[in-house]
Amino acid sequence: MVEYPKLDLVFRALGDATRRGMLKQLAARERTVGELAEPYRMSLASASKHVKSLERAGLVRRTVRGRTHFVRLNPQPLAKADEWLRDYERLWDIRLARLEALLRHPDNEGSGR
Amino acid sequence: MVEYPKLDLVFRALGDATRRGMLKQLAARERTVGELAEPYRMSLASASKHVKSLERAGLVRRTVRGRTHFVRLNPQPLAKADEWLRDYERLWDIRLARLEALLRHPDNEGSGR
DNA sequence: TCTATATTCATCTAAATGGTTGAATATCCC
């Protein structure tokens, strides 16, 4: 149950539908910034900022070829985020299991608040 | 691959170490707002706001007994977040599997940039 | 009833976020 360094950036990056949409696009294949921006009713500059915040979170990598910037997914930080969530799932499972036991045998469980 | 309604709120709530810390506390057992606030060098009012944002995201539930507010974890939205991440993992696996295949048999894969 | 306790509410401030527009940069191609 470690605290990961860039988890703030990763989760905040995921907290926006535009950026999640971009990740969805990138899940299929590499895209240019222009392609990523295309589905959204917003200026290219704004979309470009979203890409940058995905990049800062480490969720995507960029390769510049000529005037075109190619963006591809970097799954590692998302795996970290998932790992964090999984840690908690484990704890909830324990909690739920204990609750279940309590419901089945109400007598042999101590205290509680 | 659905888009979930409150995913924005959930991910943004997770994007803050204080709130993640509170969830960590709550993973063990129910806590009062005061207990949740205690570990942090910040006013109770500020901590209370963090609790509220966890509540708005649906990540915790609150029960008021007398003057004390008891807060407990609500795992469902976190499960949703995890589900979202898992969808992507699936896609990355496919992507990685294809890349692997490509590396093994460079000839029989079309196009790709 | 009076006082202490638990918590929120209201207001304020500073910084971050998400968007805009217009200019700058770099590349491609005729």
Add this chain to the structure above:
DNA sequence: GGGATATTCAACCATTTAGATGAATATAGA
């Protein structure tokens, strides 16, 4: 070189966020 294309940069604005403080609310308990 010069125009079109791809993208970022800079400045600006509105909204949200994270914090603080002081007052308000409600309950507990002597």
